[in-house]
Amino acid sequence: LRAGKPEAVLAEFKTVDEVVEIAKKCVSEKRPVLFTRVTAEQSTALSELGLAINERARTARHMRLEEESGKVAIFAAGTSDIPVAEEAKETAEFLGMEVLRFYDVGVAGIHRLIEPLEVLSKEDVDSVIVVAGMEGALPSVVAGLVDLPVIAVPTSVGYGTSLKGFTALFSMLQSCSSGVAVVNIDNGFGAAVFAHLISKRVRKKRL
Amino acid sequence: LRAGKPEAVLAEFKTVDEVVEIAKKCVSEKRPVLFTRVTAEQSTALSELGLAINERARTARHMRLEEESGKVAIFAAGTSDIPVAEEAKETAEFLGMEVLRFYDVGVAGIHRLIEPLEVLSKEDVDSVIVVAGMEGALPSVVAGLVDLPVIAVPTSVGYGTSLKGFTALFSMLQSCSSGVAVVNIDNGFGAAVFAHLISKRVRKKRL
Amino acid sequence: LRAGKPEAVLAEFKTVDEVVEIAKKCVSEKRPVLFTRVTAEQSTALSELGLAINERARTARHMRLEEESGKVAIFAAGTSDIPVAEEAKETAEFLGMEVLRFYDVGVAGIHRLIEPLEVLSKEDVDSVIVVAGMEGALPSVVAGLVDLPVIAVPTSVGYGTSLKGFTALFSMLQSCSSGVAVVNIDNGFGAAVFAHLISKRVRKKRL
Amino acid sequence: LRAGKPEAVLAEFKTVDEVVEIAKKCVSEKRPVLFTRVTAEQSTALSELGLAINERARTARHMRLEEESGKVAIFAAGTSDIPVAEEAKETAEFLGMEVLRFYDVGVAGIHRLIEPLEVLSKEDVDSVIVVAGMEGALPSVVAGLVDLPVIAVPTSVGYGTSLKGFTALFSMLQSCSSGVAVVNIDNGFGAAVFAHLISKRVRKKRL
Amino acid sequence: LRAGKPEAVLAEFKTVDEVVEIAKKCVSEKRPVLFTRVTAEQSTALSELGLAINERARTARHMRLEEESGKVAIFAAGTSDIPVAEEAKETAEFLGMEVLRFYDVGVAGIHRLIEPLEVLSKEDVDSVIVVAGMEGALPSVVAGLVDLPVIAVPTSVGYGTSLKGFTALFSMLQSCSSGVAVVNIDNGFGAAVFAHLISKRVRKKRL
């Protein structure tokens, strides 16, 4: 049944050589590939092979897997959450999606949310990814205001009781607003794949 | 922006009187309402007011909030996971969805999954809810075989290292198959609301 | 240095007899006393001795310790958080404070916060107590909008990843809004004592 | 409602470039700014821009946000707790407060507390910040002796069962003396902001 | 090598019948025996067999194992810690020790410690048992003032961050005063056995 699963490589647990080998093969065979959680050293090597690097996202990309597969909005609470939001953005684009970004809209300044939500209401978006660390409250607030599936991504940003992202994770799963589902800590990749599956289903219907 | 949020009452932390009062008001005003995590005593009282009880699901329902809002499949790994699966089913139906159920299809007997997946591939389903306790492996296996968003619901079934559902929760968030998002332990309600938001978006597009 | 420490009895770990004995002594000596976390059985016995019972708060009170010691606002996120908010209210009143209450103003419906905050801005309040369970996001939002010390009280309301209040506790300590300090889970009593110490200092200055 | 929120930058999760850019802007615009949790490398760069560095506090400061906003006392239990106490001191001074410091007054030598408490009783202090790691007992002892709000700051000092500060945090939240509220582990900054909000309220009243 | 190990029975995990059978045998054979963690039902049955019951301690005792084996002091922080302190007292007496008791001397009122410590300094005591729940700070304070081995017993008293005694346990193990060793949560029995082994060694030397 399953098809079109993204060729994605979790680079973190691999050596530079292993990663380069996979990249070379994909380039020569003209197959699209996305590397996530790329180390600095891996990044340099992949850049030399011509892959498109997004440093903040820690990704390297060759080609796209699909085209015009839908639209997703990505919210990030703080500037420290941006790397994870960018991993989601890179993955979504690799999967052919158009991405709307609203960064630095955390709950400490709730008024900063108003404009993005107005923009959002006018766009043809299928789902919303919300990236937040620390107390992870943003998805609750967004889901309380928006009538779309909210995919929450907790980040490991914070210290002390942030527990490397577990507090944000547990908060999001406890969201008092219904309409939120959650992926692993720092997993921008997974959120985008999930958003893509929603859009794929929406698009199928539209056709 | 947000509209049509289900009128749902988490009965567990309320007294019988509080629950009865809400129910009476909805019945007299002809407003739809769904009670979840209903106690035995609450259940008896709500049944007398004419609400539709699903004992295994621990729900009580009055009317439906919407009609014909899409189709969802629900998988449950073991017989002990069925109450949570039924809470999802009741909620989905309250939200106007059609529900396909595949119960007792755990990973210990992987062959039992074949038929359900064949049925699934022929149905016009927008998303799949997978309910599992203990090691919580079923969503990974299903997401590896199906090209739809998988909403995983960990249950508190098990003993010892099940940690009242946390092991299943963490397994699901760690799923080696991408395309899985997760809701709180035993939160069949939340999974159905999320599935409904997906279907709502799909339906909007279709029209 | 320390003076005027409230005569308060944590009844939970005491027998009915022990509690009754303390109460009788205070009544006969005309000394003010507050009992918190009172069991149903203790409550009946204390009521018979003429103490003022607040059932939802699980408190029993005889006289007041001080008069006109200041004003505090108490916010509660959900209806299930009200018992803890009421414990704070009873304690604050026992300490001679005036209490403004704003209940059921959780972050899922952020608009419900607007009116209370407007009221608040016109009142001569020294500090704000915010009671919230589940994801515990309300103190962050309030502290982002108010220029007063916010005393956050996490509650044990919720299931699964609420971890009996630890998720709310950790969220609050992680608050991305500065200006929040936290007391123990369900400790409405401690929040009110702290608010009272602030008001005491304010009042001293005013005179 | 909220105003005068300190322009403070949590430097830890930012690059040297990002931090320098913010600092330059504030310097050229003559706007006060405080950097906390500054790395050694960031510190050097900020020092060259003329910011006032407190090495032990790991802070860099440009100007003050307010003047004469009140007085606070800071207690630190051990010498290893001093960096966190100094972060509180720097923040308080940035916010225009006068600071009384009493360091190395841990509970192992309870007699060392006597003199500081005598000094304290003669000063016009609005609140007390108590910084302690290991078993975190100092706030309980101080709050038992002082009639002011005690803001407790647990530190990550210790090994084994110190659990990187969680034991001190939980002890402080469990304090058998009422009148204690707590901020995040190592969060000297947050304690000072909270103390400032108290003093602000006191001062308002005084005027 | 080992001899004179107390015949002690942890009654909690046994049925009434099992406990009665052991008691009967000891009574008929005139062998000393101590039952700890006795349930209400077991207590009634053992009382009928003529055993000496200490209700607060939850113990039942038949005869003594030794005579005049030394002296120990027992401190308890709060009234809720007394049951555990009494278990220690009963065990110590069963082992032939003389017991000095100082109850309700918690750190919230540090002055209450002065008199007990003066008494202590004049008595021929071999070790000190300190029982405390909540933040478990008392052993640190005592060990800072006394030149004897301090055996700390954390109790499960408290709520929220007391974590059923783990916070007190971890605090005690973290004690900034050296000279403290710790036994399991609520384990008054173990503390007394340990104190007895110290006294035994002391007595041996004296002879």
Add this chain to the structure above:
Amino acid sequence: LRAGKPEAVLAEFKTVDEVVEIAKKCVSEKRPVLFTRVTAEQSTALSELGLAINERARTARHMRLEEESGKVAIFAAGTSDIPVAEEAKETAEFLGMEVLRFYDVGVAGIHRLIEPLEVLSKEDVDSVIVVAGMEGALPSVVAGLVDLPVIAVPTSVGYGTSLKGFTALFSMLQSCSSGVAVVNIDNGFGAAVFAHLISKRVRKKRL
């Protein structure tokens, strides 16, 4: 009773000198020895002494302890789990066992399991070692299909909710398929020793 316990050295907590000394002694005395969890530096030194290095397994080996002691199959879920699988392989071979390897057969692509299981059914294998990280689901699936003891080895591969292998460990202990026993996280060595004890017993019987 116990005999033939493998001379195996956990190198990780030892200095290069200590490890070299042991190796020299074994080489000169012609005694077999296996080093596990060898650091890069230790590896170089041991290689120079002529030991057989397996870099991925982080082992160094001199001779074999036994010969022809049976056959074991090793499954590994992902490529990142291979180092632990190789440690098991090296240990098994050191103990004289023949090893069948099936790597990269995780549950995300359940079809990849079919061929290995067919091969397995034709081989004279005494037990199966299954190495898996992340959600650790592979042992459940294998044990559901194979009629042999399954020894599960959780690995520390993953991030966020993998909890450094604890989620895989707890999942495996919760396996809904019976016939699974588990060793410590990353303990390929222990799994192979256990498999060897099974084979030893089988062989004894055969003779």
Add this chain to the structure above:
Amino acid sequence: LRAGKPEAVLAEFKTVDEVVEIAKKCVSEKRPVLFTRVTAEQSTALSELGLAINERARTARHMRLEEESGKVAIFAAGTSDIPVAEEAKETAEFLGMEVLRFYDVGVAGIHRLIEPLEVLSKEDVDSVIVVAGMEGALPSVVAGLVDLPVIAVPTSVGYGTSLKGFTALFSMLQSCSSGVAVVNIDNGFGAAVFAHLISKRVRKKRL
């Protein structure tokens, strides 16, 4: 591949009715069945249907699944561990195994182990099950003395730091003696099924 999986029912999460229905069907069809973790009420009902009850084991059994399938030894550390040991014994016998029992042989009296180990060395046993709670040290000691696979079963016996069996579980997985594999807390059933798979393999070879 898999065959002969025991028809075993985990009764704990089922109603009396559900359990009775399964039992009736097995009895009428003359199919063997084993119920584990049976409640008192279920036990009475199953007894009336003629099933063999083992109260301490909390099992109910109808017929045996196999005959003469091998021999296993079961050690239990304390008397409180016997229920779990008996669950293992009942399961093993249901699977046709002969069982040697050695109870109350904990590490506090290491000499009590000598005789059982001598008996063991003369018996034709394929594996050893060791059941222990509290510190869970017995499997390490046994595995250090016996040349057979040791299947360790941690029990939830104890209080405080026993953590409902997790300390015993983690101890056993950490065993400094190799040759130990572990099953879930209180899972005597799983240990016996695993022992049976070993014996099955041994027997196959023998034939």
Add this chain to the structure above:
Amino acid sequence: LRAGKPEAVLAEFKTVDEVVEIAKKCVSEKRPVLFTRVTAEQSTALSELGLAINERARTARHMRLEEESGKVAIFAAGTSDIPVAEEAKETAEFLGMEVLRFYDVGVAGIHRLIEPLEVLSKEDVDSVIVVAGMEGALPSVVAGLVDLPVIAVPTSVGYGTSLKGFTALFSMLQSCSSGVAVVNIDNGFGAAVFAHLISKRVRKKRL
């Protein structure tokens, strides 16, 4: 009351300069001092000042605090536990005690314990320190065989479920042998101070 508390410095959280300054002062004033948890760099500096370094113990010592204050035995389970045992030894000697050492006597080879215990029974020892990591079973076994107070020191040795020493800690607190008290993980220093307090009391009596 308290006197003769050892001048001991926990060097770990201090800079080289701070440590050198303290050492210089003690040397010039001829005051005894002990540094524990010394870093490599601190060690070199302190060595140059003439302090006695024990590298494995990570200590530096100047003079002794007392003379002939008693005798203590130290057991260590594995070679990796020796650094902590040596910290205890250095501290004990600094406090004037004579030390008997028995290393590498873990429970995996229980026979290795026999000789040490025979030696011990003939020596005039006041208490026994037992250092063990991994499953931490040694104190239980020793306390079951010896009639002296056993001070248990858990170490952070191990991986996976060793939880950096918490499993050993919890095991020791759970010891099924009574007569064991415990200090913090890796706290050889604290164990020796405690042993010294016992010996001090014994000696006082002897005189």
